[in-house]
Amino acid sequence: MTATQETMTATTTERVDSVSAAAYRIRHHALTMGEVQGQGYVGQALGAADMLAAVYADQLRFQAEDPHWEQRDRFLLSTGHYAIGHYAALAEAGIIPVEELDTYGSDDSRLPMSGMSTYTPGMEISGGSLGHGLTIAVGMALGLRHQGSRARVYNFLSDGELDEGSTWEAAMGAHHHQLGNLTAMVDINALQADGKTDTVLRTEPVTEKWESFGWYTQRVDGNNMAELLQAFDNAAAQAAAVGRPSVILCDTKVGRGVPLLEDREKAHFMRIEEHEWQLCREQLTAGYEGKASR
Numbered sequence: 001m002t003a004t005q006e007t008m009t010a011t012t013t014e015r016v017d018s019v020s021a022a023a024y025r026i027r028h029h030a031l032t033m034g035e036v037q038g039q040g041y042v043g044q045a046l047g048a049a050d051m052l053a054a055v056y057a058d059q060l061r062f063q064a065e066d067p068h069w070e071q072r073d074r075f076l077l078s079t080g081h082y083a084i085g086h087y088a089a090l091a092e093a094g095i096i097p098v099e100e101l102d103t104y105g106s107d108d109s110r111l112p113m114s115g116m117s118t119y120t121p122g123m124e125i126s127g128g129s130l131g132h133g134l135t136i137a138v139g140m141a142l143g144l145r146h147q148g149s150r151a152r153v154y155n156f157l158s159d160g161e162l163d164e165g166s167t168w169e170a171a172m173g174a175h176h177h178q179l180g181n182l183t184a185m186v187d188i189n190a191l192q193a194d195g196k197t198d199t200v201l202r203t204e205p206v207t208e209k210w211e212s213f214g215w216y217t218q219r220v221d222g223n224n225m226a227e228l229l230q231a232f233d234n235a236a237a238q239a240a241a242v243g244r245p246s247v248i249l250c251d252t253k254v255g256r257g258v259p260l261l262e263d264r265e266k267a268h269f270m271r272i273e274e275h276e277w278q279l280c281r282e283q284l285t286a287g288y289e290g291k292a293s294r
């Protein structure tokens with residue numbers, strides 16, 4: 001191994017470790033918020049924590065003290081119910097105070113259970129009506145390009161949103177307009193409100209669908225930080241070279257990092273008993289420290 005290769009390997013390992021630490025804190029914050037309500041979309045937050053950390057701790061350009069900074073990259077959460085994970089990432093990024101997470105879903109809180117742009121700093125859109133995020137992202141990416149902005153647009157979608165026709169209209173539009181400044185990331189947790197994705201509406205083969213819509217398409221293990229970061233690097237290189245929208249399809253596991261929750265039935269909206277929260281935190285920390293010490 002040459003000296004340069006050694007330096008590169010060290011940098012990559014450091015980068016993966018540092019973003020993985022952010023993912024651990026995001027999971028921790030999600031448990032804190034879940035406990036305030038005793039239930040909620042905790043499983044999705046744990047599953048998507050690595051994707052959110054990769055974006056907020058490694059990719060996005062933003063100014064924590066000025067969430068409306070004009071040159072910021074835009075992160076659009078289409079799935080309003082994933083707000084719990086997004087708030088955790090905003091706290092990790094310093095855009096909202098960590099202490100505020102204790103108000104999650106409570107009266108007069110800035111952190112409602114479904115993400116709303118008028119309530120929360122850093123929440124670019126009001127999600128919730130599934131299938132609209134990518135349409136907005138296309139308009140934003142086009143607008144930013146017209147303005148000569150270098151800002152990028154990221155849209156976080158769920159696999160349930162692939163059931164929506166509007167998602168595919170937007171995908172077609174992004175390719176038509178050659179939106180190299182747009183990256184979509186899809187959380188393929190194989191779950192929807194009414195059951196498993198392949199029983200509600202089979203969307204596979206997902207990779208081939210995005211490819212046929214003209215997108216630069218990558219599919220990764222969305223709970224593997226090295227794979228995620230490599231995919232973002234590939235997407236950036238592709239955007240610079242070809243000007244084509246990018247999608248990163250991320251296979252994730254609901255409840256990831258907390259074994260007690262990983263195989264829970266009715267995982268879309270979880271009820272977690274009072275005595276289980278401490279165990280969840282202990283399992284999360286034990287799993288993270290076990291991996292970090294290897």
Ligand SMILES: Cc1ncc(C[n+]2csc(CCOP(=O)(O)OP(=O)(O)O)c2C)c(N)n1
Pocket residue numbers: 044079081128129130131158159160161189191192193194267268
């Ligand atoms: C347009 C629209 N149709 C239906 C719903 C009701 N709904 C809320 S969450 C959800 C499940 C969608 O799948 P996904 O986001 O993959 O669920 P998860 O992985 O969080 O279980 C549905 C159908 C909605 N919010 N918007």
Ligand SMILES: [Mg+2]
Pocket residue numbers: 158159160187188189190191192
């Ligand atoms: Mg899903």
